[in-house]
Amino acid sequence: MIKHESIETNAGLLIVLTLIVISIGGLVEIVPLFFINDTVEEVEGVRPYSALELRGRDIYQREGCYLCHSQMIRPFRDELLRYGHYSLAAESKYDHPFQWGSKRTGPDLARVGNKYSNEWHVAHLVNPRDVVPQSIMPNYPWLLEADLDYSDVQDRMRALKMTGVPYSENQQEFERNVAEFGPAIAEKLDILRAEETLMQQALANDYDGQRSRITEMDALVAYLQVLGTMVDFSKYDEGYFADFR
Amino acid sequence: MSETKAKTQGQVVQTTGHAWDGDLQEFNNPLPTWWLWAFYATVVFAVVYWIFYPAWPVGGTFTKGVMNTITFTDSDGSQKTTHWNTRSLLLKELQEGKHAARSREYTEKVAGASYQEILADPEMMEFTRSMAKGVFGDNCAACHGAGGTGVVGLFPNLADDAWLWGGSVEEIETTLREGRYGFMPAFKSALTDRQLDDVASYVLSLSGEAVDADAATRGEKIFQTSEGGCYYCHTSSGTGLKSQGAANLTDQIWTVADVSGAATPEDRKAAVKRVISNGVDRRMPAWSERLSDAQIKLLTVYVHELGGGQ
Numbered sequence: 001m002i003k004h005e006s007i008e009t010n011a012g013l014l015i016v017l018t019l020i021v022i023s024i025g026g027l028v029e030i031v032p033l034f035f036i037n038d039t040v041e042e043v044e045g046v047r048p049y050s051a052l053e054l055r056g057r058d059i060y061q062r063e064g065c066y067l068c069h070s071q072m073i074r075p076f077r078d079e080l081l082r083y084g085h086y087s088l089a090a091e092s093k094y095d096h097p098f099q100w101g102s103k104r105t106g107p108d109l110a111r112v113g114n115k116y117s118n119e120w121h122v123a124h125l126v127n128p129r130d131v132v133p134q135s136i137m138p139n140y141p142w143l144l145e146a147d148l149d150y151s152d153v154q155d156r157m158r159a160l161k162m163t164g165v166p167y168s169e170n171q172q173e174f175e176r177n178v179a180e181f182g183p184a185i186a187e188k189l190d191i192l193r194a195e196e197t198l199m200q201q202a203l204a205n206d207y208d209g210q211r212s213r214i215t216e217m218d219a220l221v222a223y224l225q226v227l228g229t230m231v232d233f234s235k236y237d238e239g240y241f242a243d244f245r
Numbered sequence: 246m247s248e249t250k251a252k253t254q255g256q257v258v259q260t261t262g263h264a265w266d267g268d269l270q271e272f273n274n275p276l277p278t279w280w281l282w283a284f285y286a287t288v289v290f291a292v293v294y295w296i297f298y299p300a301w302p303v304g305g306t307f308t309k310g311v312m313n314t315i316t317f318t319d320s321d322g323s324q325k326t327t328h329w330n331t332r333s334l335l336l337k338e339l340q341e342g343k344h345a346a347r348s349r350e351y352t353e354k355v356a357g358a359s360y361q362e363i364l365a366d367p368e369m370m371e372f373t374r375s376m377a378k379g380v381f382g383d384n385c386a387a388c389h390g391a392g393g394t395g396v397v398g399l400f401p402n403l404a405d406d407a408w409l410w411g412g413s414v415e416e417i418e419t420t421l422r423e424g425r426y427g428f429m430p431a432f433k434s435a436l437t438d439r440q441l442d443d444v445a446s447y448v449l450s451l452s453g454e455a456v457d458a459d460a461a462t463r464g465e466k467i468f469q470t471s472e473g474g475c476y477y478c479h480t481s482s483g484t485g486l487k488s489q490g491a492a493n494l495t496d497q498i499w500t501v502a503d504v505s506g507a508a509t510p511e512d513r514k515a516a517v518k519r520v521i522s523n524g525v526d527r528r529m530p531a532w533s534e535r536l537s538d539a540q541i542k543l544l545t546v547y548v549h550e551l552g553g554g555q
Contacts, residue, residue: 004261005262005263008263009263009265032302032307035302035304035305036302036305036306036307037305037306038306074331075331075332075334075335076335077335077338077339077342077344077345080335080339081379081383082379082383083383086332086335115384115387115535116387116388117388117528117530119399120387120388123399124387130396130399131387131388131390131396131399131400132386132387132390132391133390133391134391236320237319237320237321238319238320238336239317239319239320239325239327239333239336241332242317242325242327242330242332242333242336243327244332245299245327245330245331245332245333
């Protein structure tokens, strides 16, 4: 039996034992969710990010957008009126790490996709006050100038694949994705063709208004424009989602 | 220190028994009674909570709580009863909550009324203003600004008296529902630099700006003939065709060219010339899919009231 005094006078032991006691609190709250069947809703439409959107998400994290913007609409009436349908667990099942956030200095972005035009996003990111005079968001003009580095996008997708995101690396996995997401999306999830599909998406949509280049702005706007748009809520009765709680 | 001394005078207080640095000891006072009872109360609360609310994981599911269900009307119209959870709670609140019911009562009243009835009824107008302000703030203000003043050259000003696509309630509703595509071709390759200057001078003269008269005369010729063809959309009087969303050039209101922001006559001409050279390519998205009919109606009235509605 360790005496209390020997713990209090031994900083190393005190730290270890404190960590153990605190983690019990966390584990008791978190671990059961991995085993409860209804944690993640069964909905159609949620897919992993395309290569371009994934790079946009990396930039979102690099610039620290999550420090001021949450991506989690809670099931309250006021949030519903302002942001739209509450977020589903399924909608962030391919996010590693998720971007729920806990601070809303700016508005929630969980359903910002397709709400504003690409031009608006570009103008807003370059200088938010050009379109929202009372905004306190910083300027991000370099996004429009910096060419997107996508030389390592395949490695980034491989890393996510290890955490369970269904990107495909061989014919068998590709066909599994065709069956699950359809051929058009399966192509975007193919690691081997990642650079090609990234360029295709950037050129076809021209998010940043500079057709000749693929900039970091292209990637970030592509990511923002897909947020919260994957699930078609008109397909489901509202009560259906309540069954998963 | 003196306080502690006074409290403990006359009684022996236990110490924890540890001594640091030879003589540093720690009192072991009993917990205050109020604190202890508050602690027991939280323990009792937790046990009660476990019984009535979802709490403990059991295999692949969890205890759902007893005697605590929520009944709401599902999207298909059927009644549905579930164990207590925040999603059902939200649905119930939206259907039966005091504020939601009151706002629905008014929304239905406005949705069922004609524009003339709404505009004539102070109570409905008050509701429209407060409700539409929120909808406008969430959906329109990003481009048109919280006050609807827009951004010169990018997003039209809704708070002035100029209406590119018409300012009647019916026209505003169409704009909201279907969106608009504002397009003017770029003339920088069709006209020479001097011709562009001339047309810009003429356009400014239409709104009574002092310009070089010779240049304006030359510009008029380009404007009013097939050389520039400006009159196709802006009409020969310069008042603009609503069906094309062509700006009225005679009303001294400039929303595309930044004339009011230019300090000198030269700058004003340059601002107009820039627009003629580069053209206009602006899109307003269609909102009929995103907003409900009632929301569009509220917004229509709101936008109509923002500026000088026609």
